[in-house]
Amino acid sequence: MKFLRDQVDKLKPTFSEGGKLSFLHSTFDAFETFLFVPNHTTQNGSHIRDGIDLKRTMFIVVIAMVPALLFGMWNVGHQQSLALTGSDGDLLGNFWVGLLQTLPIIIVSYAVGLGIEMGFAQFRGHAVNEGFLVTGMLIPLCMPPDVPLWMVALATAFAVVIGKEVFGGTGMNLLNPALTARMFLYIGYPSSMSGDTVWAALPEGANTVDAYSGATALGNLASASSAGEGWSNSLLQGGSIMPSFIGNIQGSIGETSVVAILIGAVILVSAGVGSWKIMASTFLGGLFMGWIFNVSGGNGAWMDIPSFYHLIIGGFAFGAVFMATDPVSAAQTETGKWVYGFLIGVITVLIRVFNPGYPEGIMMAILLMNVFAPLIDYYVVQSNIKTRLKRVQA
Amino acid sequence: MGKNVKIKRGLDIALEGQPENKVYDVTAPVTFAIKPRDFKGLIPKLIVKQGDEVKAGDCLFTDKSNSSICFTSPVSGEIAEIVRGDRRAIMEVKILADSEISYKTFDTSEFSSKSRDEIKNLMLEAGLWPFIVQRPFGVLADTDVSPKAIHVSGFDSAPLAPDLNISLQGEESNLKIGFEVLKMLTDGTVHLNLHTKRDKNVYNQVSGVEINTFEGPHPSGLVGVQINQVDPINKGDVVWTVKPQHVAFIGKFFSTGNLNLEQTIAVGGSEFNAPGYYKTRVGASVSTILNDNLKQDNVRVISGNVLTGGKIAQDGYIGFSDNQLSIIPEGDQYELLGWLVPSYPRPTLSPSLPISKFLKKTFKVNTNPHGEPRAYVVTGQYEKVMPMDIMPQQLVKAVMAKDLELMENLGIYEVIEEDMALCEFVCTSKISVQQVLSEGLELMAEES
Numbered sequence: 119m120k121f122l123r124d125q126v127d128k129l130k131p132t133f134s135e136g137g138k139l140s141f142l143h144s145t146f147d148a149f150e151t152f153l154f155v156p157n158h159t160t161q162n163g164s165h166i167r168d169g170i171d172l173k174r175t176m177f178i179v180v181i182a183m184v185p186a187l188l189f190g191m192w193n194v195g196h197q198q199s200l201a202l203t204g205s206d207g208d209l210l211g212n213f214w215v216g217l218l219q220t221l222p223i224i225i226v227s228y229a230v231g232l233g234i235e236m237g238f239a240q241f242r243g244h245a246v247n248e249g250f251l252v253t254g255m256l257i258p259l260c261m262p263p264d265v266p267l268w269m270v271a272l273a274t275a276f277a278v279v280i281g282k283e284v285f286g287g288t289g290m291n292l293l294n295p296a297l298t299a300r301m302f303l304y305i306g307y308p309s310s311m312s313g314d315t316v317w318a319a320l321p322e323g324a325n326t327v328d329a330y331s332g333a334t335a336l337g338n339l340a341s342a343s344s345a346g347e348g349w350s351n352s353l354l355q356g357g358s359i360m361p362s363f364i365g366n367i368q369g370s371i372g373e374t375s376v377v378a379i380l381i382g383a384v385i386l387v388s389a390g391v392g393s394w395k396i397m398a399s400t401f402l403g404g405l406f407m408g409w410i411f412n413v414s415g416g417n418g419a420w421m422d423i424p425s426f427y428h429l430i431i432g433g434f435a436f437g438a439v440f441m442a443t444d445p446v447s448a449a450q451t452e453t454g455k456w457v458y459g460f461l462i463g464v465i466t467v468l469i470r471v472f473n474p475g476y477p478e479g480i481m482m483a484i485l486l487m488n489v490f491a492p493l494i495d496y497y498v499v500q501s502n503i504k505t506r507l508k509r510v511q512a
Numbered sequence: 513m514g515k516n517v518k519i520k521r522g523l524d525i526a527l528e529g530q531p532e533n534k535v536y537d538v539t540a541p542v543t544f545a546i547k548p549r550d551f552k553g554l555i556p557k558l559i560v561k562q563g564d565e566v567k568a569g570d571c572l573f574t575d576k577s578n579s580s581i582c583f584t585s586p587v588s589g590e591i592a593e594i595v596r597g598d599r600r601a602i603m604e605v606k607i608l609a610d611s612e613i614s615y616k617t618f619d620t621s622e623f624s625s626k627s628r629d630e631i632k633n634l635m636l637e638a639g640l641w642p643f644i645v646q647r648p649f650g651v652l653a654d655t656d657v658s659p660k661a662i663h664v665s666g667f668d669s670a671p672l673a674p675d676l677n678i679s680l681q682g683e684e685s686n687l688k689i690g691f692e693v694l695k696m697l698t699d700g701t702v703h704l705n706l707h708t709k710r711d712k713n714v715y716n717q718v719s720g721v722e723i724n725t726f727e728g729p730h731p732s733g734l735v736g737v738q739i740n741q742v743d744p745i746n747k748g749d750v751v752w753t754v755k756p757q758h759v760a761f762i763g764k765f766f767s768t769g770n771l772n773l774e775q776t777i778a779v780g781g782s783e784f785n786a787p788g789y790y791k792t793r794v795g796a797s798v799s800t801i802l803n804d805n806l807k808q809d810n811v812r813v814i815s816g817n818v819l820t821g822g823k824i825a826q827d828g829y830i831g832f833s834d835n836q837l838s839i840i841p842e843g844d845q846y847e848l849l850g851w852l853v854p855s856y857p858r859p860t861l862s863p864s865l866p867i868s869k870f871l872k873k874t875f876k877v878n879t880n881p882h883g884e885p886r887a888y889v890v891t892g893q894y895e896k897v898m899p900m901d902i903m904p905q906q907l908v909k910a911v912m913a914k915d916l917e918l919m920e921n922l923g924i925y926e927v928i929e930e931d932m933a934l935c936e937f938v939c940t941s942k943i944s945v946q947q948v949l950s951e952g953l954e955l956m957a958e959e960s
Contacts, residue, residue: 119848151884155850159843159879163929163946164936165818166525166840169858169865171883173851175890175940178864245884289887289941389864393892450891450905495906502903503921510746 126150144239148246176248178391182382183255183440189378190371191216194263197318197368204327219263219319220371226267228254230274238283247288249295249446250278256296256440259372260433260481261303262311263319269307273299293488294447297481304481312477313337317368334368335431336470336477342419343471349422354431362431373436383439392443395452396459400438403463404428411471420471428467437480438462447488451498458494462487514703517741519728521899523934525671525859526874527818528782529839533678535776535789540611544587544795545595545604545829546572550822551642552651553957556583556602564591569616569638569771572605580655584639586773586794588614604829607795615770623766624692628658631696635762638771642832643758647739647751649957650928659752661700661743664691666715666756667707669733670817672838674778676756678789679835680714681776683760688717690763694754695720705738714756731899736931740900745926757835777830781818781839782876783811792830798837799827806839812879814838819933820946843880851883858882861896861938886941894945897934902926904935908945911952916959919952928953 133139133146150156152173160167195212198219199205207215231250239246257274281298282291304311314332326332338353351358355367365375373379386392408425415421428434442448442462449458462483469479476482548556556573559582560566566589571582587609595604618638623631632655635641644653653659667676680687694702701722706712708727724742726732735753745751754762757775764772773794780787785805792801798813806826814821815831818838822831830837847855857867859875894904902923910918929946936945 122848123846153849155847155880155882156884157844157846158881158884159812160881161823163820163944164933165812165814165821165823165838165879166859166877166937167881167883167942168862168938168940169854169860169882170862170938170940171851171942172886172889172940173883174862174864177852245886247886249889287887289889390862391864391890445891446889448891451903452892452895455892499903499906499922502901505901506746506921506923509744510748 123154126153141240144244144246145236148236148239151245172248175391176251178389179252179386179440180255182385182389182392183252183259183372185378185381186259186372186375186436186440187220187255189365189375190259190373191220193366193374194219194319194371196366197263198320201318201320201326201330201332202324204329216263220258222267223258223261223265223270223371224255226270227257227274230271231257231278234275234278234283238287242287244287249282249288252444253277253282253295253299257299259440260296260300260370260436262316262369263371264316265303265310269303269310273303276302289446291446292492293485294441294444297441297485297488300481301485317370332368334477335362339419339423339431339470340477343421347419349419353419354427359427359430362427370433370436373433376430376435379435379439386439386443392439393445393448393455395455396443396448397438399456399459400442400463401429403460403465404434404438404467405463406460407464407467411467428470432470432478433480434466437466437484441480441484442487447491449491449494449498451495453501454491454494454498458487458491461490514722514724515742516708516725517727517738519726519732519737519741519899521896522729522731523861523897523938524669524729525818525877525937527671527780527838527840527859528874528876529780529784529787530672530874531674531778531780531787531789533675533788534786535678535681535791536786538790538792538796538800540609541792541797541800542609543592543797543829544585544589544607544609544793545797546583546586546607546795546832547604547829548573548583548602550832551583552649553954554652558594558602558605560591560605562591562594565589566591566607567614567616568773569618571637571639572607573602575652578652578655580633580636581641581652582637582639583642584771586771586796615772618765618769618771620766620769624696626696628696631693634766635693638765640758640762640765640771643754643761645753645833647736647745647753647928648749648925649953651957653752654750657750658697658699659750660698660745661703661739662694662698662752662754663703663705663735663739663742664694664754664756664759665705665733665735665738666712667705667710667733668836669707669730670819670836671730672778672780672836673733673817674776674789674836675710677710677713679776679778680756680760683757683763684714684717686760686763686767687715687756688719688763689767690759690761691718691721693762693766694759698752701743703738703742705735705742707733728899731897731931731934734931736927737899740902740926744901747920747925749925755833755835758833775835777835777837779837779839781814781837783807783841784837784839794832795829797827797829798824801837802826802839808841810842810844811839812842814840818877819937820930841876841878843878845880847880854882861893862940881942883940883942885943888941888943890940893938893940894932894935897938898932900926900931904932908932908935908943908948911948911955914952914955916956919956924949924952924956 195215199207277299465483466479575581589609592608646653
């Protein structure tokens with residue numbers, strides 16, 4: 119440790135004010151504080167402070183995403199093997215193929231995002247905030263495996279600059295940056311973000327086996343609903359709900375496996391980092407709205423699908439666990455969190471059922487509720503204020 | 513009948529160096545100091561000059577905006593030095609104490625037949641008035657109001673805090689008289705707030721006050737929390753608070769006619785060799801206590817507790833209202849990947865540090881903040897340690913935005929800095945909550 123510290127101390131003057139590389143001050147500082155917790159001490163107020171900080175908090179979120187990421191890597195290879203040969207492929211081979219496909223996306227996301235963040239930090243004279251550690255991983259996980267790298271770069275840049283920095287950086291943004299990135303691509307390049315051809319990463323010009331279909335459950339359900347067909351298990355990938363739960367189906371890189379996502383949820387909640395209130399209320403909201411449609415009858419696949427299937431298929435679980443819980447863009451009051459999550463669940467199912475052109479609703483629902491979160495908080499705060507005012511009158 | 517309140521939200525931080533049940537007599541310290549900075553917003557007007565001889569109870573300086581409020585000498589002796597800081601602000605008035613203390617005599621005979629104004633004037637002249645803290649804002653008490661209520665927290669729940677059964681032992685009759693005097697200062701109620709399970713015996717003789725009981729973790733012993741639970745402060749209300757050791761001072765003064773500010777303080781912390789109770793006086797130099805008793809030199813000496821106290825030098829002076837010294841190591845060391853793999857246990861509210869949270873019983877804490885200040889990201893954290901009907905994070909943000917109306921609406925009249933000290937402790941973003949709040953309180957006080 120002493121040796122390492124000496125090296126850092128030797129480099130420090132070069133990057134400090136007046137040094138040759140002082141324009142990289144924020145970047146150096148980010149790496150230095152990553153390596154060493156600074157030797158600062160408290161100067162006013164509480165002399166002692168909790169062991170938790172933002173680095174640790176953000177790092178735990180990244181850890182929580184690892185199961186979904188690893189499963190996603192394997193699944194990318196698995197889906198390619200299914201499409202090209204019709205066979206399951208072997209574990210390591212699938213993983214290797216998936217790694218080669220996924221790693222560049224992750225690298226591009228982090229490189230572009232952190233580059234911009236460090237630039238802004240230097241420009242503003244701020245420290246580099248840790249928020250992008252999470253965003254940089256969320257972006258690849260919500261991309262289709264076949265997404266072109268330049269799109270990832272463009273979307274990341276858009277998300278960081280327009281989604282976050284123009285609002286003042288980490289902690290000030292209105293929208294979830296990772297979903298802003300996805301939304302940007304969804305609107306700007308719809309053919310690369312949805313449809314039947316994007317969910318498996320295939321080499322250029324490769325032929326798929328005859329039995330292969332690139333359609334997802336959400337797509338099937340949407341087209342069945344518009345055609346007036348009823349619900350049946352055959353609309354799901356693999357013909358039952360189990361594959362959607364386990365995750366060996368097509369979809370965005372990190373969203374397919376509910377099992378892996380639930381492991382992440384357990385990590386987030388047990389570490390006290392993710393809000394269990396938001397997760398629980400989002401699931402409850404989806405379940406509730408699905409149930410309403412079930413009992414209100416009506417024909418059509420989307421109306422009749424068992425309500426808890428809503429929580430398993432598509433990106434519902436991923437959104438509820440990793441996206442809705444972003445504390446900055448979510449509601450910030452404890453009561454508000456219940457309302458916020460519940461409405462996300464409700465709106466997701468509403469969009470799925472009523473919008474035939476737009477199969478997945480979770481992204482829209484979360485972004486919409488991001489916008490409404492301050493309003494929800496406003497009413498919660500007002501109720502606290504009213505209690506206080508009532509006390510005066512009494 | 514008073515209320516019985518169970519506090520659920522809060523945090524007891526168990527630290528190494530808990531004061532043991534041993535009372536030491538300190539060899540009389542030679543120098544004493546009264547620090548105008550111990551009083552919020554005070555601009556002092558000096559009455560004495562260097563070289564003057566004073567008795568215990570003689571006025572040293574007064575409040576420039578209300579010259580009837582005297583700040584008096586805790587001992588007799590010679591004014592040794594008037595220490596000035598930036599822009600000649602008075603930092604300390606130092607007194608070189610006589611070996612035998614002589615007291616100024618006040619006429620307190622048959623005080624119970626005196627009028628409220630006579631009582632007030634005696635307290636003002638003797639320098640007992642500054643022991644009363646006025647809410648909102650936690651300032652010196654207004655001399656011409658009758659407060660809605662006077663609250664005394666009968667126990668201290670802060671880390672390494674003294675057990676008042678020990679530190680106030682022998683003060684039973686003084687407490688009784690002190691409370692009688694407090695009752696004469698208000699038309700409202702005098703509340704004595706006790707813990708259901710401790711610190712009660714010394715109050716046995718006290719009568720005629722409303723007794724409320726509390727249980728649960730820190731900050732259950734904070735008077736602000738107690739007021740919020742018993743009878744919250746609304747806009748326009750004035751509430752006074754007095755610490756029990758100061759109630760004893762008041763009692764002793766009215767029973768003897770002398771200002772005798774002897775007190776027993778708790779001294780603790782991991783870097784102190786003889787944690788226990790020490791008999792000394794208000795404003796005493798701490799060097800006689802710390803000499804030869806420090807485990808190392810690189811320590812933080814805190815007058816008060818580790819959450820709200822003031823940093824003082826190793827040869828500094830105990831704060832005017834404090835009855836506790838905490839000595840912990842400084843944290844000015846780099847820690848390799850400390851945010852990821854902490855190299856030693858530290859107290860925390862976060863289950864993400866499981867070893868620290870669940871396995872360790874007492875902690876050796878230092879002054880490292882364990883991270884750098886950041887913008888607010890995490891939410892719902894302050895609420896876990898805030899047992900008041902207040903939205904802490906929203907209030908802090910309102911202060912940051914200098915939104916006076918919102919601050920008022922969110923209950924800034926009900927809190928002072930110490931009430932939100934635990935919020936500052938648990939803050940992931942390392943926001944200086946107490947400092948921010950202090951600026952807000954100052955702003956509100958100016959406006960109102």
